[in-house]
Amino acid sequence: MKQKNELLSKNQQLVFELIEKANEPLKAYSILSSVQKKGIKAPLQVYRALNKLMEIGKIHKIESKNAFVACKNNDCKISKASAFYICENCEDISEVNNFKLTKYLSSFKANNEMKVSKYNLEFFGICKNCQIK
Amino acid sequence: MKQKNELLSKNQQLVFELIEKANEPLKAYSILSSVQKKGIKAPLQVYRALNKLMEIGKIHKIESKNAFVACKNNDCKISKASAFYICENCEDISEVNNFKLTKYLSSFKANNEMKVSKYNLEFFGICKNCQIK
């Protein structure tokens, strides 16, 4: 099986390290400005790395925010199934790691409408921390 | 209860009619060019109408496509819970109308992480029609 930690190219490595170390989703142009010291000069170089990283399941895109996070599910099988909690108050985003949910959605078939090969789910609400305040 | 068919303003009406009649998700600038004959001149006028229509649940945004569709679930209760099938072959998009799924996701709580008030789910795959070909 293709491993998630297969060798990354130079640009892919730079972009991935940045995303992995961040404790929040990063936007493409913010990534760009962070890696400009390291030789990446143009948006396209970032987008190409991002696209590749998504393809191999090392990162996910938070569609509603146009931002990118490292995959926390260290299992390449579910790299094409992503789910997130997004706090509407503090903007904190975390990946849902719930086996039942993954199983339920991955095998979801309604009226035989479609062979589902991938999904993305974004839950919005108020996170635990913000509920206390 | 606030009705979904509450009175819309002029611009909101124009934009909504267009989206409702379309048989595919529409993009903001495509909407703009369609309504330019009818007095709407600037992107912002379209975006403002779109935002309002989303707020009251008459349309949804397909986040992965930056496109907008009319809500097919004629029940305002679930206007904040949207799910779609997206065919990766023909780009056809349809709203999932599955009570069990809605119920499952609306009441989803994992580790008490978050009070979920809204979600968006996008399934990708190959639609029935494209599977035949």
Add this chain to the structure above:
DNA sequence: TTGTAAATGTTATATTATAACATTATTAAA
């Protein structure tokens, strides 16, 4: 009738993403 919120109109600009084309690196097969 008047004050407030919502909607509109308008110009400019910010943000996100890809097209097109030239070049270089990597890899697998002959």
Add this chain to the structure above:
DNA sequence: TTTAATAATGTTATAATATAACATTTACAA
């Protein structure tokens, strides 16, 4: 080990998506 194919890179320009800021008008409840 050459060669051919694929992937990755570099670069400039531009397309596509979305909001800021400000002035004005409309709707409507107090």
